[in-house]
Amino acid sequence: MRIYLYLIAGITSALIGWNIGQFFLTDLGLFSSFPELILYPCIAISLAIGMVLNEIFISSPTRPKLCLKKAKFPVLIALGLGLIIGLFSGAIAQILFLPFFGIPAVIVRIVGWLLIGVAVGLAEGLTWRWETVEAGDKKRFLHRLIASIGGAMGASFLAAILFEVVRVFLQEMPKNLRLAEDPIGFSVLGLFLGLTFSLTSSPSYLVALRAGSGFEYVSQIFAQISPESINLSKDYPRIDQSVLTFVSDSSLDRIEEGLSIKLPSKGSFKIGSNNDCHIYIPSLPDHVATIEIKSREAILIPHVLYFNHIAINGEDLKTKKNIVLKHNYLVTFYSILKGENNSENTIIINHEKIFRFVYYNRFFDPQG
Known part of the structure; x- marks a missing residue:
């Protein structure tokens, strides 16, 4: 779905820019003798704004108001860059194009x-800093910026060559088809740019776990007001920072509700109460x-003795069979019931105390 949205946004933005340019050139007669001075800025602005808005709305698809709020400054940047460079x-x-230089028109158009x-x-790469907290990683931001600019240049070059x-073939066609060469060409440009950004802007963290119920954070202030309601033990849920980090702050290790744990693209990660577990609860x-x-697939492997401590999307596991996790799956872990009457070898499931994660295999904007 992501790639289709980028392709549609690219083609639509290019055609909108071309039509706006035609309005200035034909209806208003503005710089009609120098069409590139009008067409190029209009198309650059429209494509820049279209790609930026598309990325923002894809990152937070269920929060349109939040997207519009975040879009103000990025759109202004896209507008300015599109206008100046256009x-x-x-x-x-x-x-x-002046005869003095004698440069072939093909080369000029490609340039x-x-x-x-x-x-x-440049607009897509720079504005990403204001779109997501993920851009707080300077190395990731620089990589994204270089990938956006390089990818866009490569897409533009290929689109220009194809155009x-x-x-050449359109020159042999009837006049009405020859008149359509510009919108066709710029549509191809938008198509290639959309395809490129669907790849270069794809989330770097393909797998993530967002902490939910059971990881509620209680502040020290609240604990002082109502000390009997909470156990401020130092033995808190945490991640192994040598392997895992949080999206919002790589210095944290405590798992709290709303925080997203970004997982490497390959490897295995243990969950439990042993000190060697990567996700310690x-x-x-x-x-x-x-x-x-x-291979972009996450498999939940329950322990043979404790599979009944796990629920997927609200349904308790009945067997130790591996589970292939899918986007938005709810993974719930039940704790052990502790009491004076329980022997060391008896394990009783506490269905009241749960720890829940939401699994993502495409990492939407954590601010969304």
Whole structure:
């Protein structure tokens, strides 16, 4: 679905920009002798804004109001970059078209489209800083920026080459089809840019667990007001920071409700109350389950003795059979009931005390 949304956004944005440009050129007669000065900025602005908005809404698809709120500053940046670089590319194209230079029109058009790609890639890469807390990682942000600009330039170059090939065939077609070469060409540009951003902007963290019920945080202030209501033990749920980190803050180790644990793309991670568990939860069995990640697939492997301490989407497991986790699956772990009458070898499930995670295999914006 993600790739289709990017393709649609790319084609639609390119056509909107082209139509706006035609309005200025044809209806208003603005700079009709220098069409690139109008067309290139309009298309660059429309593509830049379209790609930025598409990324924001895909990141938080269920929060349209939040998306609109976050979009204000990124859209202004996209508008400014599209306008400046679009005007620059249009001016460069007009200068290079002069007979004095003798540069083939094909080369000029390719250069112009490359600059449009730079504008869109720069806008998409830079505005990502204001779209998500994930961009707080400077290394990740720089990688994303370089990938956006480089990918956009490559897409623009390929689209320009393909357009020139198609343009040769259109010259043999009837006049009404030849008139459609520009919208067809810019649609191809939008298509290639959409395809590129669907890949370069894909989430780096393909697997994540968001903490839910059972990990509620109680502040020290509340504990002082009502000390009998909470046990402020130092033995708290936590992650192994040598392997796992939280999205919002890599310095934290305590698991709290709402925090998302980002998992590496490959490896296995133990969950339980043993000190060697990567996700440590004190009141669970010593090793309740393992999550194994391979080839963009996450498999929950219940422990043979404690599979009945696990529920998937509200249904308790009846067997020790492995579970292939899917996006938005609710994974619940039941704690052990502790009491004076329980012997050391007797394990009683406490259905009242649970610890729940939401599994993601496509990492939406944690701010969403």
